[in-house]
Amino acid sequence: MSLRLNLSMDIEAVAVDKDFSTKERLNGLSPLNGVDPKKARFPSCIVWSPLPVVSWLAPYIGHVGICREDGAVLDFAGSNFVNIDNFAYGAVARYLQLDREQVQQTLTHTCKQSYKHAEQGTAISWDDALHSSMQHFSHKYYNLFTCNCHSFVANCLNQLAYKGSVQWNMLNTAALILWKGQW
Numbered sequence: 001m002s003l004r005l006n007l008s009m010d011i012e013a014v015a016v017d018k019d020f021s022t023k024e025r026l027n028g029l030s031p032l033n034g035v036d037p038k039k040a041r042f043p044s045c046i047v048w049s050p051l052p053v054v055s056w057l058a059p060y061i062g063h064v065g066i067c068r069e070d071g072a073v074l075d076f077a078g079s080n081f082v083n084i085d086n087f088a089y090g091a092v093a094r095y096l097q098l099d100r101e102q103v104q105q106t107l108t109h110t111c112k113q114s115y116k117h118a119e120q121g122t123a124i125s126w127d128d129a130l131h132s133s134m135q136h137f138s139h140k141y142y143n144l145f146t147c148n149c150h151s152f153v154a155n156c157l158n159q160l161a162y163k164g165s166v167q168w169n170m171l172n173t174a175a176l177i178l179w180k181g182q183w
Contacts, residue, residue, distance in 0.1 A: 033071060035097060041071030044126060046153055048094040048177045049087060060178055063089040066153045068127050074134060076152035079141040082134045094181040100126060104161035129159035150174055
């Protein structure tokens with residue numbers, strides 16, 4: 001239960017959604033809707049889909065994206081182009097919902113890599129970090145080996161300082177979704 005002050009200055013008890021934990025309330029996180037593959041909604045997830053022919057030959061290779069808190073998929077699909085809610089290679093085949101409590105508030109936390117947070121800028125929310133990465137990648141040229149969908153997701157994770165790290169790259173991003181993702 002939380003307390004709310006009404007206009008007559010009486011204290012009134014208000015029921016709070018049981019799924020919305022006390023820890024989330026203290027961290028200022030709003031509750032997320034659940035994952036809904038039928039509606040292509042994957043709140044705060046990394047998503048993966050196979051690439052035609054390539055994934056048949058090497059099943060670990062695929063296309064990745066990251067999702068906003070409302071579940072819309074964002075993916076770097078080509079030079080100067082970030083898709084919003086239109087995953088480039090079809091339906092999501094694998095997803096991993098990320099723990100938003102593992103996101104560091106870059107405005108307030110300190111660590112050994114704080115200089116990198118300053119270089120990358122500070123995000124005030126999940127969606128703000130993703131928007132910042134979208135702006136950055138909307139001016140980038142696609143390169144299969146150095147600037148691709150995996151590097152876009154890694155950049156988003158770095159903006160979020162996910163798990164306290166700004167060392168996310170194409171390889172550990174791919175490993176994360178392949179080893180921990182759900183079908």
